Amino acid sequence: MADIDSRLKELGLTLPEAAAPVANYVPYAQSGQIVHISGQISLGPDGLVTGRLGDGVSLEDGQAAARLCALNLIAQIKAACGGDLGQVKRIVKLGGFVNAHPDFYDIPKVINGASDLMVEVFGDAGRHARSAVGVAVLPLNAAVEVDAVVEIA
Amino acid sequence: MADIDSRLKELGLTLPEAAAPVANYVPYAQSGQIVHISGQISLGPDGLVTGRLGDGVSLEDGQAAARLCALNLIAQIKAACGGDLGQVKRIVKLGGFVNAHPDFYDIPKVINGASDLMVEVFGDAGRHARSAVGVAVLPLNAAVEVDAVVEIA
Amino acid sequence: MADIDSRLKELGLTLPEAAAPVANYVPYAQSGQIVHISGQISLGPDGLVTGRLGDGVSLEDGQAAARLCALNLIAQIKAACGGDLGQVKRIVKLGGFVNAHPDFYDIPKVINGASDLMVEVFGDAGRHARSAVGVAVLPLNAAVEVDAVVEIA
Ligand SMILES: [Ca+2]
Numbered sequence: 001m002a003d004i005d006s007r008l009k010e011l012g013l014t015l016p017e018a019a020a021p022v023a024n025y026v027p028y029a030q031s032g033q034i035v036h037i038s039g040q041i042s043l044g045p046d047g048l049v050t051g052r053l054g055d056g057v058s059l060e061d062g063q064a065a066a067r068l069c070a071l072n073l074i075a076q077i078k079a080a081c082g083g084d085l086g087q088v089k090r091i092v093k094l095g096g097f098v099n100a101h102p103d104f105y106d107i108p109k110v111i112n113g114a115s116d117l118m119v120e121v122f123g124d125a126g127r128h129a130r131s132a133v134g135v136a137v138l139p140l141n142a143a144v145e146v147d148a149v150v151e152i153a
Numbered sequence: 154m155a156d157i158d159s160r161l162k163e164l165g166l167t168l169p170e171a172a173a174p175v176a177n178y179v180p181y182a183q184s185g186q187i188v189h190i191s192g193q194i195s196l197g198p199d200g201l202v203t204g205r206l207g208d209g210v211s212l213e214d215g216q217a218a219a220r221l222c223a224l225n226l227i228a229q230i231k232a233a234c235g236g237d238l239g240q241v242k243r244i245v246k247l248g249g250f251v252n253a254h255p256d257f258y259d260i261p262k263v264i265n266g267a268s269d270l271m272v273e274v275f276g277d278a279g280r281h282a283r284s285a286v287g288v289a290v291l292p293l294n295a296a297v298e299v300d301a302v303v304e305i306a
Numbered sequence: 307m308a309d310i311d312s313r314l315k316e317l318g319l320t321l322p323e324a325a326a327p328v329a330n331y332v333p334y335a336q337s338g339q340i341v342h343i344s345g346q347i348s349l350g351p352d353g354l355v356t357g358r359l360g361d362g363v364s365l366e367d368g369q370a371a372a373r374l375c376a377l378n379l380i381a382q383i384k385a386a387c388g389g390d391l392g393q394v395k396r397i398v399k400l401g402g403f404v405n406a407h408p409d410f411y412d413i414p415k416v417i418n419g420a421s422d423l424m425v426e427v428f429g430d431a432g433r434h435a436r437s438a439v440g441v442a443v444l445p446l447n448a449a450v451e452v453d454a455v456v457e458i459a
Contacts, residue, residue: 023414023418023421023422024418024421024422024424024425024432024433025400025421025433025434025435025436026433026434026435027435028435029396029397029398029399029433029434029435031339031340031395031396031398031455031457032185032338032339032457033184033185034184034187034340036398036399036434036435036455037435038435038436038437039436039437039438039439052408089184090182090184091182092182092184092189093182093189094178095437097437097439100289100290101289101290102205102289102290102442103290104290105290105292105293105294107290107291107292108176108292108293112176112177115176115177115178116176116177118177119177126177127177127178127179127182128178128179128182128189129178129179129180129181129182129189129190129191129300130178130191130192131191131192131248131250131298131300132192132292133192133250133288133290133291133292133298134288134289134290134291135288135289135439135440135441135442136255136288136289136406136407136408136440136441136442137406137407137408137409137410137411137413137439137440138413138439138440139411139413139414139438139439140411140414141411145437145439147435147437149184149189151184151185185338186337186338187337187340242337243335243337244335245335245337245342246335246342247331253442253443254442254443255358255442255443256443257443258443258445258446258447260443260444260445261329261445261446265329265330268329268330268331269329269330271330272330279330280330280331280332280335281331281332281335281342282331282332282333282334282335282342282343282344282453283331283344283345284344284345284401284403284451284453285345285445286345286403286441286443286444286445286451287441287442287443287444288441288442289408289441289442302337302342304337304338
């Protein structure tokens with residue numbers, strides 16, 4: 001696997017600090033070579049992207065929110081790998097949850113914001129299975145939440 | 154495991170073409186003997202079954218929609234097995250998502266449409282753990298989406 | 307791992323009977339050392355805790371409902387371990403679903419009711435990755451549903 005830190009730099013991406021646990025759960029848990037990453041919400045350098053797709057949040061803003069979720073996932077994956085993203089063998093699965101009005105159908109396009117970042121950063125190893133659904137509400141009114149299953153070396 | 158293709162024929166079932174990836178995600182991703190299958194929506198030979206349970210879509214139509222999701226999952230599982238469904242050791246988990254009005258409580262009966270097909274096709278190897286929830290909206294206004302975790306030989 | 311049955315007793319907790327399968331799915335399915343536990347709803351000794359957070363169900367009642375889900379999960383985990391909870395190596399992942407009004411944002415606090423019980427019972431082995439989302443409706447109008455991925459010896 002190529003040097004992922006260099007790739008992040010080429011893409012102009014800075015990983016956020018991996019958020020510390022705030023309750024009796026942890027950001028990631030490993031079993032064998034599989035790591036489950038906790039659902040990451042659309043928190044960015046300017047704060048949490050909140051609100052509902054189809055009710056005040058545009059598709060473009062939703063996609064950017066999903067990209068933030070993916071960036072937060074990558075920060076947790078890096079922590080899970082002891083700082084070495086070269087240990088990532090495969091992004092196996094993303095579970096995408098969009099805070100969506102019942103009449104908003106473009107759920108896949110929103111979650112593409114997360115999927116695209118995984119492939120930009122990890123190449124073919126970033127191509128994952130996924131589910132994408134529209135939910136009634138997310139933690140702290142976040143616009144998007146994405147969790148992940150990752151295989152590491 | 155018995156000859157699954159014969160079993161499908163006995164049941165009068167024709168697998169759809171495994172849908173090609175339409176974005177930066179893939180229909181399935183394998184890690185060891187575990188394959189994660191992407192969420193499959195209720196797309197059938199007559200098009201996508203759309204709409205909301207408890208708001209225009211009947212229980213029977215919802216169950217048929219869930220069955221379509223399972224058929225689409227089996228098509229992807231077959232692709233993941235290189236065409237040989239005899240490689241399936243266990244349907245481990247189904248995640249069922251129903252496009253549901255907040256007053257519609259029969260979520261499990263809807264998802265039974267998918268669970269039943271798995272057991273009809275795979276017998277005891279088709280008995281899976283599952284979750285079943287009612288969501289605000291699904292991709293393209295699909296009535297049902299189901300994803301899966303499968304163990305293969 | 308310490309004697310979990312003693313720990314349950316210290317905590318004054320009595321495990322419910324592990325609910326029998328009511329359809330073509332099973333309460334848990336194992337693949338290797340990983341067990342997927344089916345979504346457990348907020349069923350307690352006084353019946354099912356029903357209703358919607360932010361629309362008639364208080365945060366405290368929601369947390370108690372989540373705790374019931376976790377207790378039901380532990381009952382299923384015990385069954386999966388052949389009765390010996392000492393076989394649990396790690397609670398790997400909880401998937402938390404809250405029946406929530408679109409204006410109810412305290413989803414994480416609700417699911418903490420489940421997360422806290424896992425740590426009370428299993429100690430560090432109970433610290434898990436998790437996702438937590440607010441959904442439109444749950445089976446039988448349950449207030450909370452939680453599923454799990456567990457590693458056993
Ligand atoms: Ca899952």
